[in-house]
Amino acid sequence: MNHPAPPAVARRPFPAELLDTLRTTFGDRVSNSEAVRAHHGRDESMFDPQLPDAVVFARSTEDVQAAVRLCAQYGVPIIPYGNGSSLEGHLLAVQGGVSIDLSEMNRVLSINAEDLTVTVEPGISRKQLNEALRDTGLFFPIDPGADASIGGMSATRASGTNAVRYGTMRENVLGLTAVLADGRVIKTGSRARKSSAGYDLTRLFVGSEGTLGVITGITLRLYPQPEAVSAAVCTFHSMADAVRTVIETIQIGVPVARVEFIDSLAVRALNRHSNLTLREAPTLFFEFHGTAAGVEEQAQLVQEIAAQNGGDGFEWATRPEDRTRLWNARHNALFAMLQLRPGSRALSTDVCVPISRLAECVVETEADLKTSPLTCPIVGHVGDGNFHVCMLVDPTKPEEIEEAERLNHRIVKRALAMDGTCTGEHGVGLHKMGFLVEEHGVDTVDTMRAIKRALDPHNLMNPGKIFSWAV
Amino acid sequence: MNHPAPPAVARRPFPAELLDTLRTTFGDRVSNSEAVRAHHGRDESMFDPQLPDAVVFARSTEDVQAAVRLCAQYGVPIIPYGNGSSLEGHLLAVQGGVSIDLSEMNRVLSINAEDLTVTVEPGISRKQLNEALRDTGLFFPIDPGADASIGGMSATRASGTNAVRYGTMRENVLGLTAVLADGRVIKTGSRARKSSAGYDLTRLFVGSEGTLGVITGITLRLYPQPEAVSAAVCTFHSMADAVRTVIETIQIGVPVARVEFIDSLAVRALNRHSNLTLREAPTLFFEFHGTAAGVEEQAQLVQEIAAQNGGDGFEWATRPEDRTRLWNARHNALFAMLQLRPGSRALSTDVCVPISRLAECVVETEADLKTSPLTCPIVGHVGDGNFHVCMLVDPTKPEEIEEAERLNHRIVKRALAMDGTCTGEHGVGLHKMGFLVEEHGVDTVDTMRAIKRALDPHNLMNPGKIFSWAV
Known part of the structure; x- marks a missing residue:
């Protein structure tokens, strides 16, 4: 086993009746087999898997809505699942519940080449999207390392190697469709390039890590292929x-x-x-x-x-x-880095600092790493001030995990002291929860929590991620 | 009189005791004189003025916090006031209350030229800011017609002539300080260029039109002066x-x-x-x-x-x-356009449509205007798909106001049918409230309202703007 997910929160009851009702609705598109649950209870983080009680394979917003309504009726958590490439434990069913697999919702709904926009379902991956755009002369630039799903990238406010020029998901999602905790479906934004028509719910859902609702449609900004x-x-x-x-x-x-x-x-x-x-x-x-x-x-x-x-x-x-x-x-x-030490798992930092502090931040971090016995290659989207220290640990050795966490703490604290952030693009998930108050202050995190409570009063949507429900 | 502000909501009581307490706290920086109230109860919209009960001239976040706490104690509305250049009635005290004038909070707090960021107080105007940046080789591009305050521009998600290249306030505000309805102060964002650390409260407050809190500090992105x-x-x-x-x-x-x-x-x-x-x-x-x-x-x-x-x-x-x-x-x-018809007032539309529909939208609108007796010049930030029909009406003639509203309705409905927005950059204020449900759908507007209630349960912050409190 590698790394237990904090904090230990009790799994909620999963009534057999709910499974029966899900089966009635979804037929063979619901599964509670060990293998399917195991596949959906893990991601690319260091954490030990935590399995959902069941997995629903959704094919439409209506499917998601039906699944959410049933779960809500029984007080059972809902975890949206895209491609499983989270690095922060987002997909782990820490309180049990139903994983809604969106990978079959991978269609391009409309390409508006003249407007430089595209509307897609959440399960499409960034490579599939660019493949679909190939003949249009347009492309979508955001490219995390993994071939992540666009829904997952929206939910974690992802970026990648092109963000220095084209921005992150924050700048490139124009509008969303989302299923709320009570099963209502909302549409945010429009295809207009700008709007001042009310609260920016699009940007609120981008980066909400599945805790406010399930994203079932995304309108993205595209760019002409450079000459x-x-x-x-x-x-x-x-x-x-x-x-x-x-x-x-x-x-x-x-x-x-x-x-x-x-x-x-x-x-x-x-x-x-x-x-x-x-x-x-x-x-x-x-x-x-x-x-x-x-x-x-x-x-x-x-x-x-x-x-x-x-x-x-x-x-x-x-x-x-x-x-x-x-x-x-x-x-x-x-x-590639994992193969520097076969059998290892990676704990990857994700700090991002103002560019004026980047050299200092990187040099001090390098000095930290020199004193450590761990193998820690570094890569970074340095134009954004964002870099990743990839700490390779033997998951059977608790002392190595402890050493990785010690380094991680030092690196995050340094970034926060430099007016930076604990996560530039991976999201908070389970692993960065402990830093959120330090980064934003308790009243700011309480404001986030107030929004969560207003939109999801029974804490059904990916519970136990970003922040704890209790103060 | 020109144009009564909808909807007619009762003014709330303003206890004499609150005025006394404000005087004890702020001395001669609180005023209830008719002239000062009249100056703060109007803007550049068509609406008849609606005067606040008192005006507080704040000099610090702590001042704002003190004023908000006192108002909250007495259940009295709070209306943030920058430069008074709103076109949508944002500044009108439709339910009475205290206008917090932020124009004395106009300092540049720090210029970080290396990071291309600046932190300012909300009362600084865009021209004052660029004056302060003159020797740095940097500039701030967002430029609504008026020399608006940066706080007001943030609150309305403003843009201007440069948005086609540099984005709007949505893209250019990196972080905020805001005083919430209960007097707590939150800081959102950081100076890092990107972050995935929790809900995007920065973008939630940008465009919230004073309804979620009073913005008292803003960190902005700057750009090198082009060669x-x-x-x-x-x-x-x-x-x-x-x-x-x-x-x-x-x-x-x-x-x-x-x-x-x-x-x-x-x-x-x-x-x-x-x-x-x-x-x-x-x-x-x-x-x-x-x-x-x-x-x-x-x-x-x-x-x-x-x-x-x-x-x-x-x-x-x-x-x-x-x-x-x-x-x-x-x-x-x-x-300039107002002077085409001396004594007139302007009702300005602000629709924004996907660029593929812009020609069609503009041509059909032009045909509408040809059949109207009103004088209606058009200007537009057309690279964004945003244009303004400036309807010049004689405020003493109700039939002209009615005709302007008829045209406005047609233009907005056309834009919404084209997947556009009723307001590209002016905000909702009082005048666009009626279009918000049509644009977003009732569940989306209810989601905005749920957030408002969570953050401002007593509806103290600029009440009666964006959407009605009641369903």
């Missing part, structure tokens, strides 16, 4: 030099599309896992989007900044297939 | 041609910084008011930001698109003072 794209790799003598290059790039306003940091250890992992031959040194991956002339100009500016910071020249990935290889390697970084 | 700027004016044979030019510009992804539509009548108004000599025809004002080469490339692309749509060549405003004159004229458009 020209170029990518490059540049190595540095130190992490600080690499980070300073990023800071200066952002500050002079170069609209860089991607800028990713990979430390020596992570480079080694990527080389092995993805058959690359990069030099094992602190490295930046860059990508530039624009017109041919614009891309050249951006690249020129950034090369000058890199050179001033001791960067060892740019190696260009000019062919599309070389770029794909580079970014696939980056997206597979978690699995 | 090169160029602006141009282009006239067209029809509104539809102009709008098509905009649509094609957006769709191919030209990162135009500003693109404003001004119809013939509005051009006449601007010429007279701002001593310009523009041709009286459907007109677009453009501005391009970037590197010298980038700006040239953007301008070239847009000129080609305009030419294909019958645009009559670009007239360049190359000198900074010419650009300033152009944009000042645009910002003063409301006052």
